[in-house]
Amino acid sequence: MSDPEPGTYKVAEVKTAPFDARFPNTNQARYCWQGYIDFHRCTNIRGEDYEPCQYFKHVYRAMCPKSWSDMWDEQRESGTFAGRV
Amino acid sequence: MTGYQPHPWHLVEPSPWPLVGGSAAFTLTVGLVMWFHYNSISLMILGLVMIVATMIQWWRDVIREATFQGCHTSYVLSGLRRGMVLFIVSEVFFFLAFFWAFFHSSLAPTVELGVTWPPVGVHPLNAFAVPLLNTAVLLSSGVTVTWAHHALMEGKRTEAIQSLAITVMLGLYFTGLQAWEYYEAPFTIADSVYGSTFFVATGFHGLHVIIGSTFLMVCLGRQVFYHYTSSHHFGFEAAAWYWHFVDVVWLFLYVCIYWWGS
């Protein structure tokens, strides 16, 4: 699930984060959060290069506003992140 | 109150207290704004003094009308009873709003809290330490206030004074314990929605305990000064209702916020 080459953007090939039955509400904040948590847990356990982890990254990139994931990145670095990763 | 009155109702005399009380409330409101915005408390103190002065004098007048002029007929009493019941019902809904805020925040905690309750980093108070003692204290005070009521109805003057005094002391003990608990608490009102809902809900309950204790203290004084008869003592009954209401609110606070919420 790596990014395709620039200049070849094809909507038909884009697969955004699918509907997830765990998050049926209008408020999708938990979907974004869970994707972020899952990605970092996954890479912490299996290492950065483990390909299946990329799925969670894809989910949280699609679902989280940039400002949220950037803020959480900062919080993880300073050790103040609220989630367990 | 001279001469013949062809009905059982109490038509109140012209009184300065509604106007004075309104001015006091306005002064207090502006005083609070002055405190919040300019950190100056003088107008707020003035407003508080005016409010307290109005309350003392207004209720003094009510006692004069009730106890000394005999204006509170059975019809008037029925109105007072309904009024007190409606007032307590309105207070119930007041607290319902805080419980709503609490459950809204705790049943589906947001991502900022770490999707857990209590939120990540908040260490709640131990429900089985001082809060459990507080529960025992308030429940006991509910017993003693009922004891006082029965003593009053059976004309046992000394017993009524003693049991009412115990109730007041238990109320003050509760307030003291709660103050100590606030002082010791490892979180503040600014620590996430946990701190906000906790201190707003228990704080307003504490305020109601203080109001109820004051009400009971006034009743104790009136009992000492022979204001009550074994059949006519609505002031005391209203205080007892209010005290039971405060007691029940505490039970919900204890079970939901202190126990389940920790």
Added chain:
Amino acid sequence: MATPAQLGLMDAASPVMEEMIYFHDHVMLVLILITCLIFYSMLVLISSKYIYRFLTDGHVIETVWTVIPAIILVVVALPSLKLLYLTDELDNPQLTIKSVGHQWYWSYEYTDYYDIEFDSYMLPLGDLSKGDARLLEVDNRVVLPVDTSVRVLVTAADVIHSWTVPSLGLKMDAVPGRLNQLALQCSRVGTFYGQCSEICGANHSFMPIVIEAVPVEVFEGWCDMMLDEE
């Protein structure tokens, strides 16, 4: 986009808006029938010469005018609920975009694979070209492919805003800390305008929303262009 002195709804540009217009017409029909009946009854009552002094109750007519309105309410409520849940339906989205309300502009993110991010400010009067809509044009439009199921995630960075596009039948509050999901599908090519719909401060009226629905290939070209710019 709305025209001066327009009375009806805007032309639908999405299946949901199409349904909303049908529902509006349905309710309007019921309303007009009721209004006519009531006006007719009032006219008959005030113009009638007959008077009956001893009328105190009439159980039959009271039952009738309780049961019939109840049935009418059900007839209105059922399609309304159906439409309400249809609006919530997000079927297999192809694309996710994020719309963040700020005081006082919207910013957008297309981050399914690349990071396309831009702010969308209203064009001031001096920057308008001939034929532009005053207070509605923006510097960067939201470009979207037609006939594609799009998930819009709406949130805010400061105060509550509301992201609205009437001709697509969309309106969603943008609340800080929440990530509200909308299902968007443009059924035809065009530009669709909307305005912030939650009072959010001094320039609340000056943070419009413009969607430019284009064919898929054009959208892909636009994405490549946006990526090249970075």
